[in-house]
Amino acid sequence: MAKVKAVIIDDQKDIRDTNRTLLHNNFPDVEVVGEADGVDSGVELIQKTDPDIVLLDIEIKGGTGFNILQKVRPYNFMVIFITAFDEFAIKAIKFSALDYILKPVNETEFCTAIESAISTYERNKVELQVQNLLDHVEDKGKNRKIILRTMESIYLVNLEDIVFCESDNSYTTFHLTDKKEILVSRGIKEYEQMLSHYRFFRPHQRYLVNLNHVERIDKNDGGSIILKNSNTIPISHRRKQALMDILKG
Amino acid sequence: MKLLFEHPLKSFFFGFFVSLLLLSTNTVAQPNDIRQLSDSIRLEIQKADDNGEQLKSLLVTISKNRRRLKELFKPLMEDYIEHTQRVNFKPGLMEALDRLGHRERQEGNYEIATQYHLQSLEIATELADSAQLAYNYSNLGQVYRRQDYNALALQYFHKALNVQQALGDKQGVYFTQNSIGATYFAQEDYPEARYYIEQAINASIQYEDKRSLSFNYGCLGEIYLAQNMIDSAIYYFQQSRELKIETNQTDGIAVANHLLGQAYFAKGQYDKAQEEFEKALQIHIKTNNKRYQSLCLSYLGKIDIQQGRLDSAWETLNRAKDIALSIHSLENLVTIETALADYHKQEGNYNKAFDAFASSYAYRDSIISAKAKRNVQALEIEYQTKKKESEIELLFKENIIKEQRIRIGITLLVLLVTIFGLITTLYLQRQRNAKVLEAELQQKLSRSQMNPHFLSNAMCSIQKFMHNHDTQSAASYLGKFAQLNRAVLEHSLVDSIPLDEEIALLNNYLEFEQLRLSHAFSFKIDFDEDADIEMIRIPPLFIQPFVENAVKHGVKDLDGDGMVIVRFIDLNDMLKVEIIDNGKGMIAEPIQSKEHQSRSMEITKKRHKMLRQKFKNLPTFTLSNSNTENNVGVKITIHLPILSN
Numbered sequence: 001m002a003k004v005k006a007v008i009i010d011d012q013k014d015i016r017d018t019n020r021t022l023l024h025n026n027f028p029d030v031e032v033v034g035e036a037d038g039v040d041s042g043v044e045l046i047q048k049t050d051p052d053i054v055l056l057d058i059e060i061k062g063g064t065g066f067n068i069l070q071k072v073r074p075y076n077f078m079v080i081f082i083t084a085f086d087e088f089a090i091k092a093i094k095f096s097a098l099d100y101i102l103k104p105v106n107e108t109e110f111c112t113a114i115e116s117a118i119s120t121y122e123r124n125k126v127e128l129q130v131q132n133l134l135d136h137v138e139d140k141g142k143n144r145k146i147i148l149r150t151m152e153s154i155y156l157v158n159l160e161d162i163v164f165c166e167s168d169n170s171y172t173t174f175h176l177t178d179k180k181e182i183l184v185s186r187g188i189k190e191y192e193q194m195l196s197h198y199r200f201f202r203p204h205q206r207y208l209v210n211l212n213h214v215e216r217i218d219k220n221d222g223g224s225i226i227l228k229n230s231n232t233i234p235i236s237h238r239r240k241q242a243l244m245d246i247l248k249g
Numbered sequence: 250m251k252l253l254f255e256h257p258l259k260s261f262f263f264g265f266f267v268s269l270l271l272l273s274t275n276t277v278a279q280p281n282d283i284r285q286l287s288d289s290i291r292l293e294i295q296k297a298d299d300n301g302e303q304l305k306s307l308l309v310t311i312s313k314n315r316r317r318l319k320e321l322f323k324p325l326m327e328d329y330i331e332h333t334q335r336v337n338f339k340p341g342l343m344e345a346l347d348r349l350g351h352r353e354r355q356e357g358n359y360e361i362a363t364q365y366h367l368q369s370l371e372i373a374t375e376l377a378d379s380a381q382l383a384y385n386y387s388n389l390g391q392v393y394r395r396q397d398y399n400a401l402a403l404q405y406f407h408k409a410l411n412v413q414q415a416l417g418d419k420q421g422v423y424f425t426q427n428s429i430g431a432t433y434f435a436q437e438d439y440p441e442a443r444y445y446i447e448q449a450i451n452a453s454i455q456y457e458d459k460r461s462l463s464f465n466y467g468c469l470g471e472i473y474l475a476q477n478m479i480d481s482a483i484y485y486f487q488q489s490r491e492l493k494i495e496t497n498q499t500d501g502i503a504v505a506n507h508l509l510g511q512a513y514f515a516k517g518q519y520d521k522a523q524e525e526f527e528k529a530l531q532i533h534i535k536t537n538n539k540r541y542q543s544l545c546l547s548y549l550g551k552i553d554i555q556q557g558r559l560d561s562a563w564e565t566l567n568r569a570k571d572i573a574l575s576i577h578s579l580e581n582l583v584t585i586e587t588a589l590a591d592y593h594k595q596e597g598n599y600n601k602a603f604d605a606f607a608s609s610y611a612y613r614d615s616i617i618s619a620k621a622k623r624n625v626q627a628l629e630i631e632y633q634t635k636k637k638e639s640e641i642e643l644l645f646k647e648n649i650i651k652e653q654r655i656r657i658g659i660t661l662l663v664l665l666v667t668i669f670g671l672i673t674t675l676y677l678q679r680q681r682n683a684k685v686l687e688a689e690l691q692q693k694l695s696r697s698q699m700n701p702h703f704l705s706n707a708m709c710s711i712q713k714f715m716h717n718h719d720t721q722s723a724a725s726y727l728g729k730f731a732q733l734n735r736a737v738l739e740h741s742l743v744d745s746i747p748l749d750e751e752i753a754l755l756n757n758y759l760e761f762e763q764l765r766l767s768h769a770f771s772f773k774i775d776f777d778e779d780a781d782i783e784m785i786r787i788p789p790l791f792i793q794p795f796v797e798n799a800v801k802h803g804v805k806d807l808d809g810d811g812m813v814i815v816r817f818i819d820l821n822d823m824l825k826v827e828i829i830d831n832g833k834g835m836i837a838e839p840i841q842s843k844e845h846q847s848r849s850m851e852i853t854k855k856r857h858k859m860l861r862q863k864f865k866n867l868p869t870f871t872l873s874n875s876n877t878e879n880n881v882g883v884k885i886t887i888h889l890p891i892l893s894n
Binding site (some may be wrong): 102104105106107108109189202204205236238239241242245 | 724725727728729731732735747749781783784785786891893
């Protein structure tokens with residue numbers, strides 16, 4: 001079996017070294033074929049080596065990792081971001097269901113992210129994911145689309161088409177307007193954090209609701225949300241006040 | 250006659266100052282003040298001698314204050330007239346005579362009024378003062394009209410009209426046209442009445458004088474009603490009512506209502522008629538207009554008879570009769586007695602019916618014998634015109650006072666707004682300060698968590714692992730350290746965190762300490778498995794300092810026997826947190842290395858105090874021995890509010 005080719009683009013040599021070591025120790029099938037520290041050198045490296053994996057820092061010399069992605073289409077590789085705490089960038093990455101590793105690197109997290117990327121990688125879908133990512137970065141939050149990644153497939157979904165999300169431990173089921181259901185292996189909490197700016201509200205531990213699809217609030221039996229598609233979502237008594245505040249405001 | 254003087258500052262502002270105005274009204278009309286005013290004017294008159302300018306302005310002062318002067322107005326005016334006669338100041342004398350005549354007419358002294366107006370007229374003619382001439386003609390017309398000398402009244406009105414037309418006094422013209430129309434109506438000369446009223450209507454439309462227009466529409470309606478053209482009558486009564494509503498003439502609205510009622514009654518639409526009369530009656534009761542109350546009640550009684558409600562008719566008609574008798578309203582009594590005759594007829598009591606008829610004829614006779622067949626609308630118009638005339642003065646005067654009051658009011662308002670603004674700013678400033686303080690404390694705490702002491706401890710541990718070539722432990726330790734660092738940073742930036750994140754942070758912290766202290770203790774984080782820990786939100790970074798305390802001063806040196814328990818108990822509106830260790834207890838607490846402990850604890854205590862200012866029912870935190878028998882271990886209990894977002 002041919003080795004998986006990886007490149008590391010980061011402006012800190014220490015990080016590049018650490019990542020190289022971690023890849024070497026944990027993934028014997030992966031070979032690091034090059035390193036770069038900036039936008040231009042990164043673009044050149046990708047074009048020259050045609051890698052399968054790109055470990056990409058966001059803050060690099062001459063710009064950001066996103067600048068590289070803008071310049072190297074089509075995407076014949078999987079991208080894994082390596083970033084320090086940057087709320088906006090992480091949000092854009094999450095909206096595109098891409099993998100990322102936080103600095104300083106935790107080995108367990110590192111391995112999980114690389115494994116996840118390799119196991120779900122499909123070339124034509126990276127295109128969709130990166131496009132959505134760039135839309136988020138360029139539109140500064142005006143983009144209202146999210147990538148949902150399941151075991152088999154990748155979906156690009158309009159936020160307004162999501163009626164509500166239902167949690168089952170570490171899985172989340174998205175219920176869409178066309179009655180379609182998408183099961184994603186991520187916790188509902190992560191989606192709550194991503195979507196709360198888009199009028200999504202968590203009325204209950206198990207549910208995340210798009211408030212644009214609410215028809216009315218039924219105040220009987222401790223309260224529940226009646227959706228326009230006539231589904232009923234319970235309201236936890238702790239969230240009642242916050243829900244009323246949002247609906248009034 | 251002048252147009253109504255309307256102050257531009259209306260609506261909202263006035264509403265606001267009503268209370269202010271009312272307050273100061275009390276101080277305006279003190280009897281002593283009036284006497285002083287009257288005396289001082291009298292003195293001024295004497296001093297003015299034959300100075301025309303001064304005398305003129307004094308007359309203006311008297312006229313402006315005539316309402317206030319009340320019964321002192323007439324003697325003062327008489328003195329003024331005497332004085333101007335003596336010094337032979339004719340313009341003043343002429344105007345004063347006209348005004349005094351007007352007052353006398355108001356008081357019903359028609360003969361004296363006529364005398365004054367005629368004297369004034371004489372001088373006006375002598376001085377060739379056309380405007381004054383028109384006033385006098387018009388006023389004379391009104392005096393005669395009052396006495397039902399309609400033909401005479403018409404003569405003077407026409408004279409006034411000629412002068413006003415020559416002078417181009419357009420408003421005067423249409424007021425006079427209205428008077429002429431009403432007089433013709435009283436004479437039952439409907440075509441003439443309609444001609445003049447329609448002229449007046451055109452002019453009041455042109456001048457957008459809605460008040461006059463409302464009267465004129467009312468007149469026109471009455472003319473149609475008298476001619477039995479009921480639909481037209483209804484149309485104009487409705488127009489009149491709309492304008493009266495628009496110009497807020499409460500009594501006028503009621504008049505329009507009962508006129509409509511009369512029209513509907515004539516048409517046989519008794520339900521509609523009843524509705525209108527009931528509406529009118531309500532207002533007439535409020536404004537205490539007995540004549541109209543009696544009128545409405547008499548019609549309501551008639552409607553009752555028409556609809557067969559005889560009991561109600563009897564009661565209503567008697568009410569109407571009582572009121573009519575109390576004010577000697579002959580017209581109403583005629584209507585009422587006729588209706589009562591009808592009632593008795595329906596009851597089959599023909600004797601009583603005859604009696605009632607007889608009474609009704611008696612009243613009718615007495616009206617005719619007085620040769621004063623008064624007409625309701627003519628009277629109303631005259632009354633209203635007169636009222637309007639005095640209102641002009643009144644409003645003028647009031648507006649000056651109002652303007653002063655508004656100036657005072659605005660000053661006060663500005664002052665109030667400034668004070669309010671100041672208070673709000675101060676309050677917001679304080680709130681902001683409190684928020685800033687809270688945020689600063691939170692930041693300070695996060696810094697104190699990640700203080701050099703803590704950092705050097707962590708580095709020493711890593712160093713130890715490295716020296717032992719235990720890279721796995723070193724990496725794992727470093728990873729946990731990074732996670733802890735990140736979580737503390739994140740938590741220090743927000744106002745609330747869900748309980749699951751707090752638990753994750755504590756878990757991470759305790760694991761981290763376990764690694765560093767070579768598993769000198771075990772720990773347990775205890776919470777109700779069914780509790781929705783993601784839904785419970787609490788203020789961040791409150792618990793970790795206590796847990797740190799328990800590790801440092803409780804279980805650090807226990808060589809594997811140590812135990813730290815963190816327990817969360819959901820009390821619905823707050824969260825009770827217990828941190829329990831099985832260490833040496835409070836007595837044997839070492840003094841050394843207390844510096845850091847006291848610092849983060851101090852900050853946490855301050856923060857908790859601030860929380861308790863906001864959440865008054867929050868208990869203070871308590872320390873006790875976890876094992877009371879052996880006097881060992883520490884149990885800290887702290888309550889945190891459960892936040893809604």
